[in-house]
Each structure stands twice: as C-alpha cells, then as structure tokens.
Amino acid sequence: MGLDSAGVAPNDRRATRKGVTTMMRIVPLGLLPSLKVEEILYPRSLELFGREERLAAWSKEFPGDFDLQISGMSGNNPAQEIAMYVLRKEAGIRSLTWFKLGMEPSETKGQSTSPADLEARQGIITKVIGQDLTSRLKVALREAKLRNFKGEPDLFCWKPDLSDWFFAEVKKDDGLHSAQIRWHLAAKSVIEDDTRFRLLLLTPTDE
Numbered sequence: 001m002g003l004d005s006a007g008v009a010p011n012d013r014r015a016t017r018k019g020v021t022t023m024m025r026i027v028p029l030g031l032l033p034s035l036k037v038e039e040i041l042y043p044r045s046l047e048l049f050g051r052e053e054r055l056a057a058w059s060k061e062f063p064g065d066f067d068l069q070i071s072g073m074s075g076n077n078p079a080q081e082i083a084m085y086v087l088r089k090e091a092g093i094r095s096l097t098w099f100k101l102g103m104e105p106s107e108t109k110g111q112s113t114s115p116a117d118l119e120a121r122q123g124i125i126t127k128v129i130g131q132d133l134t135s136r137l138k139v140a141l142r143e144a145k146l147r148n149f150k151g152e153p154d155l156f157c158w159k160p161d162l163s164d165w166f167f168a169e170v171k172k173d174d175g176l177h178s179a180q181i182r183w184h185l186a187a188k189s190v191i192e193d194d195t196r197f198r199l200l201l202l203t204p205t206d207e
Contacts, residue, residue, distance in 0.1 A: 035199050038201070046085070055075045062089075080097060083170045087157060092159060099121040099122055101122065102147040125156055133190065144182060153168055155168040155170065167197055170202060171201055
C-alpha cells in the first residue's frame with residue numbers, strides 16, 4: 001500500500017497493489033501543517049463482519065498479531081480495527097491501541113484496561129522507540145495534562161523489523177478534536193520527525 005515513511009511530494013501520489021489504491025499526500029491541517037495523511041481504501045465487505053466473526057477470522061489469518069492483551073483489539077471499534085487489519089494485510093505493519101502513554105500501568109487499577117495489558121502494550125512501544133524517547137514522551141504528556149486516553153492517537157504502528165514506526169489517528173466520518181491536536185503538539189515537542197505521526201482516512205469501496 002506504499003505506507004512506508006519514504007519522502008512524499010506535496011502532490012498526490014497514487015499506487016495500486018493487490019487491488020487497493022492508496023493516496024498519500026501532505027496537506028495543511030491548521031496547527032498540524034506537516035501531518036502525513038494517508039487515505040486507505042478498503043473493501044466495504046469488511047464492515048459486514050460481526051464482532052466475534054471479525055476477531056476469529058483475523059486472528060486465524062494472523063495468529064498472535066491481534067491478541068487482545070497486546071493489540072487491544074476487542075472487536076468494539078470497527079473503524080480503527082479495520083485500519084489495523086488493512087495495515088497488517090497490505091503493508092506488513094502491526095499495530096496496537098489503548099496504550100495510555102500518559103499514565104503508568106500501575107495507575108490503572110480498577111479501570112477497563114488492566115495494568116498487565118498496559119504494561120504489555122507500553123513495553124512494545126518502549127522496545128520499538130527506545131526507553132529514553134518513551135520516558136521523555138510520557139513526561140511531555142503528563143505536563144500537558146494528557147493522562148488516561150485523553151487525546152491519544154488510535155494506534156501505535158510498527159514494522160516487525162523495526163524499520164518504521166508511527167502514531168496514527170484513524171478517521172472516517174469526523175475530524176481532529178482539540179485534545180487530539182494537543183496530544184500531537186505535546187508529542188512533537190519530543191519527537192521532531194514528522195513521519196512518526198499520521199492521519200489515516202478510511203474510505204470503503206465496492207468490490
């Protein structure tokens with residue numbers, strides 16, 4: 001799908017692979033002038049999967065990749081989970097969600113996401129981006145009062161060979177909210193590389 005972090009010209013670039021067309025472009029988005037935007041076209045038939053059917057089918061296709069504790073995929077968030085599946089299937093990119101980087105795992109006792117789940121997910125992020133960067137990012141988010149899930153991107157994505165990683169907000173019918181912009185700006189104060197932040201626009205297509 002051409003979802004790597006190679007330089008993308010300001011003009012639209014289209015590529016077709018396995019019947020899926022992806023449009024990548026750099027567009028101005030208010031306070032986020034260089035946020036990389038990728039439009040992901042996916043078969044509308046993916047929306048027909050029920051919760052249990054979706055989890056069972058995708059877990060069978062990619063054993064271990066959509067384990068709840070690691071990926072956070074519960075079957076309750078169709079849009080972001082479709083993005084997770086398409087990224088994995090078309091670009092070999094793994095992803096996880098519900099990671100609460102503004103909090104320590106031990107602070108989530110009694111909440112819907114367990115300390116063990118957060119420890120597993122944050123552990124993967126730390127392994128991919130490094131301990132120092134993770135620690136500085138956590139500090140920046142806390143200082144911006146962005147704890148719990150407030151403003152957090154939908155996904156953290158990475159290639160298994162660690163050649164690429166990024167945070168991604170998934171959008172289908174709505175735009176960026178103020179807390180999401182605050183999270184991005186706080187993270188950007190630590191992570192200067194624009195390619196580490198992406199906006200994924202989901203568009204269904206008829207097969």
